Amino acid sequence: MKLLVHDIILPLGRTEEDLARFAGRRLKIPPSQIFTIEVQRRSLDCRKGRPPRWVHAIIIEVPSHLAEKLLKQNRARVWKPEVVEVPQDRSDRRPVVVGTGPAGLFCAWRLVQGGAKPRILERGPEVVERSKRWHRFIEGGEFDPECHLLFGEGGAGTYSDGKLYTRVQDPRVPEVLQVLVDHGAPEEILVDGRPHVGSNLLPSIVKRMRVALEEQGARFYFEHRLVDLKIDEDADGRSISKIVIEKDSERFDWDVDALFLATGHSARDVYQMLAKHRVPMSQKPFQIGVRVEHPQQAIDQMQYGDSAGHPQLPPADYSLVSKRSKDDLFSFCMCPGGEILPSTEQAGYMCVNGASRYQRKSPWANSGFVITLEPATFGDDTDPLAGILFQQKIEKAAFDAAGGDFSVPALRLMDFLHGRISKDLPDSSYPRKLTPTDLAEIFPPWILDPIRTGLADLAGRFREFAHPDAIITAPESRSSSPVRIDRHPETFESSGLGRLFPLGEGAGFAGGILSAALDGMRAAENWMSNTSSIGQS
Numbered sequence: 001m002k003l004l005v006h007d008i009i010l011p012l013g014r015t016e017e018d019l020a021r022f023a024g025r026r027l028k029i030p031p032s033q034i035f036t037i038e039v040q041r042r043s044l045d046c047r048k049g050r051p052p053r054w055v056h057a058i059i060i061e062v063p064s065h066l067a068e069k070l071l072k073q074n075r076a077r078v079w080k081p082e083v084v085e086v087p088q089d090r091s092d093r094r095p096v097v098v099g100t101g102p103a104g105l106f107c108a109w110r111l112v113q114g115g116a117k118p119r120i121l122e123r124g125p126e127v128v129e130r131s132k133r134w135h136r137f138i139e140g141g142e143f144d145p146e147c148h149l150l151f152g153e154g155g156a157g158t159y160s161d162g163k164l165y166t167r168v169q170d171p172r173v174p175e176v177l178q179v180l181v182d183h184g185a186p187e188e189i190l191v192d193g194r195p196h197v198g199s200n201l202l203p204s205i206v207k208r209m210r211v212a213l214e215e216q217g218a219r220f221y222f223e224h225r226l227v228d229l230k231i232d233e234d235a236d237g238r239s240i241s242k243i244v245i246e247k248d249s250e251r252f253d254w255d256v257d258a259l260f261l262a263t264g265h266s267a268r269d270v271y272q273m274l275a276k277h278r279v280p281m282s283q284k285p286f287q288i289g290v291r292v293e294h295p296q297q298a299i300d301q302m303q304y305g306d307s308a309g310h311p312q313l314p315p316a317d318y319s320l321v322s323k324r325s326k327d328d329l330f331s332f333c334m335c336p337g338g339e340i341l342p343s344t345e346q347a348g349y350m351c352v353n354g355a356s357r358y359q360r361k362s363p364w365a366n367s368g369f370v371i372t373l374e375p376a377t378f379g380d381d382t383d384p385l386a387g388i389l390f391q392q393k394i395e396k397a398a399f400d401a402a403g404g405d406f407s408v409p410a411l412r413l414m415d416f417l418h419g420r421i422s423k424d425l426p427d428s429s430y431p432r433k434l435t436p437t438d439l440a441e442i443f444p445p446w447i448l449d450p451i452r453t454g455l456a457d458l459a460g461r462f463r464e465f466a467h468p469d470a471i472i473t474a475p476e477s478r479s480s481s482p483v484r485i486d487r488h489p490e491t492f493e494s495s496g497l498g499r500l501f502p503l504g505e506g507a508g509f510a511g512g513i514l515s516a517a518l519d520g521m522r523a524a525e526n527w528m529s530n531t532s533s534i535g536q537s
């Protein structure tokens with residue numbers, strides 16, 4: 001019998017070789033009686049007031065009389081990982097998955113495991129070509145509206161930071177991590193409490209997953225864009241009969257049995273097309289704000305204090321909240337050793353996001369700082385796409401204010417807090433130009449004020465946060481979808497259009513790589529366990 005034991009603490013300077021000794025001490029058993037020991041989870045505890053330390057959950061095997069004693073004393077519990085049974089699809093239905101981000105890719109993965117042979121459409125190019133075009137752009141070249149940080153093989157996940165954090169207890173989580181490891185992700189993500197893959201490793205992982213899927217009968221169609229739907233309507237309701245695809249300006253259509261729509265939160269043309277077909281959608285809250293960048297050393301100092309620079313400590317991250325104004329300001333997608341990137345899908349609009357490579361070696365740490373906007377604040381409460389219009393207004397103002405050449409609006413943090421326009425800006429990770437910009441040209445006061453109040457609060461609480469070379473860039477406007485594509489809670493089928501299965505972040509049911517992947521897997525499982533998909537009114 002294997003036992004799971006939590007809270008085995010190793011101070012800095014100890015290694016996992018010492019685990020048996022520390023576990024023995026905590027469990028009050030001789031270390032020699034621990035036959036096997038395996039790390040199940042490892043996390044860094046750097047709460048203030050004590051030196052950082054590593055906290056482990058371990059899986060052990062001990063003699064049965066000791067196991068019984070530990071269970072009785074509640075010092076351990078039986079380790080029995082849950083496994084999801086994949087339903088088998090015995091029909092000859094051929095589902096279509098649109099989008100190769102984490103939701104689409106893991107939906108396809110599950111479909112293939114269940115014996116289905118999906119066709120997978122992706123508007124952008126395959127990842128090798130995508131990488132060439134993306135790098136050309138960030139090094140100063142032309143913007144390509146079909147190939148950027150968001151579109152192309154792997155979706156927004158490909159050059160993302162690849163943090164795989166979740167609080168969700170779902171047996172699919174270890175499965176997703178294992179699939180990533182099997183295709184090239186570092187093994188430590190299986191045990192790290194804050195697993196991270198990095199934007200330099202993700203492209204090849206995505207490519208290997210595609211090759212594996214193709215070997216099992218899936219077919220990928222790159223630079224194929226879903227542009228329209230053909231709909232059957234009868235007494236039973238409305239359902240998709242065909243989809244219209246565009247490739248090299250030619251249009252053609254395919255019959256579909258099921259359309260898994262995993263097009264992400266930035267395919268604004270897809271939302272427009274769904275609205276045209278009266279697909280039920282609703283407004284949902286989303287976040288907006290700025291991205292702050294500090295020298296990494298300042299953040300290490302802030303988080304690790306005197307232990308900063310210890311060889312066992314990774315570049316420090318943080319998770320911060322200010323409750324100083326009526327809208328909480330909180331950090332989002334913090335990237336130690338990372339870079340700020342332009343994350344728009346359209347020329348004429350500017351927004352940023354952050355990522356880091358596996359080694360997190362850049363000298364900067366960046367993080368979004370956002371507030372949550374409720375639907376009532378977007379404008380027209382009858383238009384499900386009002387949140388997108390609101391995002392566009394801000395992103396257009398940002399693009400224009402910074403000079404209209406993908407320069408990013410930026411200020412020194414302390415200048416922003418004191419209401420000054422920076423005369424100069426320090427070096428930054430942003431690959432194109434930074435332009436000192438009055439952020440009042442971008443955000444209305446009811447957004448800018450809580451951002452300023454919150455950041456001033458943090459700068460007051462943490463000396464290093466107020467570092468003179470800290471900058472803010474703007475806007476961070478795509479941290480989540482402002483739209484939900486309504487669907488049945490169990491089948492995941494659209495609540496107004498049969499054969500349509502909206503998934504992932506774009507459908508408003510995920511907010512990150514792992515949650516998008518899980519949503520895709522669940523959608524595939526639900527579909528395979530239902531023998532027929534029925535139209536809905």
Ligand SMILES: Cc1cc2nc3c(=O)[nH]c(=O)nc-3n(C[C@H](O)[C@H](O)[C@H](O)COP(=O)(O)OP(=O)(O)OC[C@H]3O[C@@H](n4cnc5c(N)ncnc54)[C@H](O)[C@@H]3O)c2cc1C
Nearest residue numbers: 099101103123151155156160161163226264504505512513
């Ligand atoms: C820079 C950056 C860093 C990030 N860091 C993290 C992180 O560390 N951790 C984390 O959990 N999340 C992170 N994210 C967010 C994460 O990448 C997304 O939450 C996730 O990718 C959403 O997955 P998805 O499959 O729902 O959509 P997406 O990944 O957006 O994929 C949608 C896909 O659909 C395709 N598509 C769109 N329209 C069409 C069409 N009409 N026809 C055909 N194809 C179409 C797109 O080209 C794209 O490939 C980051 C995002 C960015 C941009």
